[in-house]
Structure formats: C-alpha cells, structure tokens
Amino acid sequence: MPHRPETAEQRDRRKARNRKIVVGFFVFIGLIVALESPLARVRRIDVKGNTTIAQANVVADSGIELGESLWQVNAKAASARIERRLPMVQSAGVTVDWLHGAVSLALRERQVVAVYADAGSFYELLNNGYVFAAEPPSAGLPYPLVSGSDEHVQVHAMISSNVSTVCRQLAKVPSGELTDVSEFHINGDGTISMYLDNGFVVLADSDSLAGAVNAMQSVVHYFVQKGYKPGTVDLTGQPPYRYTPFANAQASGGAQGASGQQSAGGGGNAVAGANATANGVTSQTGGGIP
Template sequence: MEKGKVLSLEDRIPKIKEHRRKKANRRLIILLSVFFLLIVVVVYFQSPLSHIKEIDIQGNKIASKEDILSISGLEPGGSLWNINQKNVRKKIKKLPEVKDIDVKIKFPNTVEVHIKEHSSLALLMNDHRVQPVLENGQVLQEKNSLLMNAPILIGFKEDEILKDLISQLKDIPTEIYYSISEIQHDPKNTDPYHIYLYMNDGNEVNATISTLAEKMAHYPSVVGQLDPNIKGVIDFEVGSFFRAYENEGEDMSEEGER
C-alpha cells in the first residue's frame, strides 16, 4: 500500500454530508426553477400576451387587407400558438393575386404576413368594366388599385388567346411595354391572333401575338429611322414596314426586314 495519510471514518463523514447537502440544494434549485417556469407559462397562456394583438399585412397592392384577413382565418384575440402557419399560407394563396406568402409570429403578440403578388400587366375592357389581368393570365374583378400605365385590352375574351398575349407582354422590354397605350384584338380568318397596338408616341403597330415580344424589341430602332413628325402604321406581322397615315391609300414603304 502506498504511503500517505489514511482518513478515518470520522474525518470522512463531514465531507460526505457536505457533498450530499450541496447535491440536495442543486436538486431543490432545479425543482423550484421548473416550478416557477411552469407558473410563468400558465400565467402567459392565461394573459392577453398569448393572444393576437396585431396582424401586420405587408406587400399587398392589389389584394385588399380585408380579403386577406377574411380568407386567412386570422383574427385579433385568437391564440398565437394555435396558428398553423402552413395552413394560413395555403388559404391565402387561394387568392389569385397572391404569388407567394410568408407568415411569422413576432414576439410578443404580433403576426406578420408578407405578401408577394403577381404583377398586373394589362387592363381588360369587358362590358364597360376595367379588370386587371395578372402575369399568370388570371382576370380579376374590378379593383380600385389599378396600374394606370398598363395597356388597355379591347376585344379580348378570357381565353387562351389572352393568356398567350400576357405571356408575350412579360417578355417585352420595360421601356417599350410602358409605351403601349392600347391593344386591340382584330382576328382574321388567316390569323386569329392578329392585333393592333396603339403607342403613346402616336404610331400604330400591326402584329400577331405569337411573335409580339420578338418584333417589339425592334420598335425603338425602327422608330428611330422615321421622321418624328410623321406618324403611321408599323407592320410587324411579317417583316418591318411603315405606312404614314397621310399615305394610307398608297403601298407601304419597306424600312427593312427584321
């Protein structure tokens, strides 16, 4: 046996008692902490802090806050912890205007709803009503918050032709898109997709929907070759031709193939 001091039982008992006392104190502190935590949780759930005080809706320009709240199922006074964020997102995305949505609970009692909407690309004239047409082809009921710079569509129906047009408008460069004042559907026997575009600069464009974005990309260069004091029709249906209004009875003069 190695040399060293051997503690007697009498010497060891006080240290064992001290160790047991400290261990018992730690257990007591843990139990008291859990007890008080449970009390705090119970008080919290019974207090107004656990109920929805504010619903903050952001990002909506077309869909109204009233419509979003109504379909979401959220309401002030409801329990914060009964909110199923996945279900709330699913409900709100039923609105045709809504492209994406994020729902967050912000301490202590606020629900934040961040909306991303489909862009409104045109205004459909239908039975003397003006209806926004979204980038996904959906036609909405009349809204107060319309895009005033969006092209007005005349003679269109809610069908595949309209959806094809919207698909083309998405691909037109922004500066050219905003220069379009009105688009009129003028179907022909040989081309049910034939349209006329009336531009803000006073010119008119003769085109077909299937090649609209491709041909309209050349609009600035074609107009740049023309006398700014002479307005007329630019034909993009086949090539690129210009006919001045005052020479409407004459043959079109070719400005160049595109």
C-alpha cells in the same frame, strides 16, 4: 408468506421509475400552463406589402385570430387561404414571432397591367389575366388597352389563355415603353396587333410580346426615317422585319415615291433588319426600294 427483502438494484429501479413519473407530471402541467398562458397566444397580427387590399380583409381571409394559441397557427394553410381568397395577392408569407406573440403576413400583390375593352365596357386585368374589376367608361385609362374577340367577360375570372399570355408579357415591360401603344388587339390566330399613336401597326407573337415591344421602337423609327408612310411592320419572325403599306395608303414624295412602291413587287413590300447590338436598325432593301 414472508416478504423478500428488496435488493439494492430493485430499489434503484423503483426510485428511477418514480422520478420519471414525477418529472412527466410536472412537464405535463408546464405544457398545459404554456398552452393556456397569454404569452402563448396571438397578441398582434401585422400585414405588410398591401397597397390596394385593406388590412382587415387580409387578416380575415388568413383565418388567424387574435387570442388563438400560437401553437395552432398553421403558416402554410394561412398562406394558401390568402392566395386563394384574394385574387390580387400573388404570394403570401406567414411567420410567427413566439417571443412577441406576433404573426406577420407579408404580401406580394399582383398588378393591374391592362384594361380589356368589350362592347363599350372596360375591365382591369391583373398580370395573370384575371379580371379584377369593371372600369367605369368615364374613367381615364392609365393602362394599355387590350381587345379581342372574347365574349362573356366576367369579373373575378379569366377571359382566355390568349389574354392571360398577353398580360403576363405586359407585366415584363416597363410602363414607360408602352406610352406610344394605343391598343393591343388579339387576333384570331393568336398574334397581337399593336396600334401605335403614329399610325403604324406592329404585328407580334403573343408569347414573345415583351421582346417585340422592346424592338418595335427602333424598327418603326427606321421606317419613319426612310420616309415610309404608316403601315404594318411584322415582328412575328426573325429579322429582317417586313413592312407592308396599308391597302388604301397613297405614296407621295420623298424617298418613298410612287415608283418606289411599285418596284418592290409582291404588293409593295419592303424589308428592314434590326441590328440589336449596335446602331439600332440597318436596312436590307427588297424589290428595289432604297
């Protein structure tokens, strides 16, 4: 059968097809070379933001290894592994520097905000309420003390939702504002009793604890200036805030005399309102107390 001569159009299509095959072959070879080249491998792993966690632990828990292909680094999965395996890490960011073959692990650590006291044992609490570690009883307590009725405290676990709420609130308060508080006690109804060094007890709602800490100094100072003896100041509601003397308190002398206690009525309660905008606290008398 005679061979039909190839037309110019068919010849051009054949040449174009051959060029595509050749180009595709060299692209494939180049890709293989790039994947296997030392320049496309992890040559350095940098860890930033770690203050309490060893760099080796961060790298190990990230799952990223020196020498592995940069193409295989999954930044999202590495971040999730770090956050899941290291409770002290609040967030982790992973970036890949292709030019220098480096992987950067940027951490934001959680902070210890309190120490939980339970039957003579002490446990460091992170800002999400997670029990980070046991604290030796002989060690000093540089953090606020938290107590409650929770049982079975376990390291590397949450204690309760109430404890977690308190820790999240304490994380919002500068440490300098907590120096006068000796203990935060979680009551059965979810309120918090703050025991102050001057003998006063301040009652607050757990979910608004940070705001109560900010307000308590001016409120308690008002009662102290008026000559009130240590008692309970209730900040669970809106101003004016209520003061109640302790049941075994003995009133004597000054502006807070015995007659003044009795004239308050209803158990000797007095009321004070906090002025948040101007001169600290203004008073509103209740039951005849000046």
